[in-house]
Amino acid sequence: MTRDEHKEGIKGMINPSRYGIERFAYWLMRLTGLGLLAYFIGHIYETSNILRGQVGWNEFLELTQTTEGHAILAIVIAMCVFHTVNGIRVMLGHGGIGVGKPSRPDYPYDPASQNYRHKIGIYSAIVLAAIAMMYGLAVMFGE
Amino acid sequence: MRESTIMKIHYGTALAAIALVAVHILMRLTQGFAESLEYESVLANYRFIPYAAMLELILILLAVHGFNGLRVILLELKQGRTYEKAVSYGCLVAMIALIAYGSRTIIMTNMGMV
Numbered sequence: 001m002t003r004d005e006h007k008e009g010i011k012g013m014i015n016p017s018r019y020g021i022e023r024f025a026y027w028l029m030r031l032t033g034l035g036l037l038a039y040f041i042g043h044i045y046e047t048s049n050i051l052r053g054q055v056g057w058n059e060f061l062e063l064t065q066t067t068e069g070h071a072i073l074a075i076v077i078a079m080c081v082f083h084t085v086n087g088i089r090v091m092l093g094h095g096g097i098g099v100g101k102p103s104r105p106d107y108p109y110d111p112a113s114q115n116y117r118h119k120i121g122i123y124s125a126i127v128l129a130a131i132a133m134m135y136g137l138a139v140m141f142g143e
Numbered sequence: 144m145r146e147s148t149i150m151k152i153h154y155g156t157a158l159a160a161i162a163l164v165a166v167h168i169l170m171r172l173t174q175g176f177a178e179s180l181e182y183e184s185v186l187a188n189y190r191f192i193p194y195a196a197m198l199e200l201i202l203i204l205l206a207v208h209g210f211n212g213l214r215v216i217l218l219e220l221k222q223g224r225t226y227e228k229a230v231s232y233g234c235l236v237a238m239i240a241l242i243a244y245g246s247r248t249i250i251m252t253n254m255g256m257v
Contacts, residue, residue, distance in 0.1 A: 030216055037209040044202070044241060048248045051191070051257055054182045084161055091154050125161060139176050 009138045022114055025122040029086055032079040070140040078133035085125035089118060149211060156208040163201045170194070189252035200247040210238040 008015070049060040063069070093099055093113065098121075100112030113136035159224045170188070178184060188194050214234040218227060251257065 033209075033212045034216070037213060040209055041204055042239060044245045044248070047185075048244065050182075050185060050252055051248060053257060057182045057185070065177070065180070080164075083192075087157055094150075094154075139172070 012092040020114065021119055021122050025086055025125070028082060029090070035079045036076070036083060039079075070137070073140065074133045074136045077136040078129040081132040082125045082129035085128055086122060089121035089125065093118060153208060153211050153215075156204045156211075160201060160204040160208060163204065165178065166197065167201060167230055186257065189249065190255070192253065195249050197255045199246060199249050202249070203242055206238045206241045206245075210234040210241075 012018065046060060046064060049056050052059075089098075098115070098117040100115055103112060164196065164198075173179070174184065189198075214230055217230045
């Protein structure tokens with residue numbers, strides 16, 4: 001078997017069944033971060049249309065206040081909630097909270113930091129993101 | 144600046160932004176979502192000085208946090224003296240440009256230049 005046959009690229013790296021939910025959270029954190037930065041830049045541009053007066057503002061609203069626009073905003077809400085909740089988990093971990101006590105590494109070398117507390121944190125972030133997205137959809141399409 | 148200091152700024156801006164963005168979103172929900180986006184309503188928001196100041200603060204906090212996050216991601220992908228300097232200064236310039244552009248909207252609208 002050649003070395004290249006072992007390579008699965010990004011697909012292999014994000015596969016949660018191989019490296020665990022922590023790796024999946026790592027990728028989601030970066031993807032949501034980039035998505036939120038893209039949205040933030042777009043939002044700054046979007047709101048600058050207020051300087052074009054009422055006609056310009058309404059013209060731009062017609063572009064964004066559509067079914068597709070609402071769907072994108074719902075995804076942004078989900079990204080925002082996941083990034084926030086998982087970010088707090090990461091900050092707590094960096095501060096040494098919830099990572100367990102240092103101990104001698106014995107076989108099978110389970111890292112103390114990758115424990116059920118942090119797993120619950122990651123799953124909670126995903127569930128809360130889904131709930132927030134549903135709420136956002138209800139607010140936007142409920143009118 | 145030391146990376147440990149930059150990470151403290153990264154976390155500080157994140158925590159501050161969570162609180163302020165929550166207020167910003169709640170303001171959309173005080174009225175109906177669509178009504179809150181009407182021209183007069185948005186204009187009134189910008190002309191209310193405490194709210195405009197909060198928007199400016201959110202703009203700075205999120206620009207610092209966002210572009211530092213982008214810098215961290217890019218530095219994880221590749222390393223090298225020239226590359227790292229280019230990424231760091233590139234992100235800094237982009238951050239300043241975005242803050243300047245956003246501030247222009249806030250200041251001009253707040254001062255009634257619309």
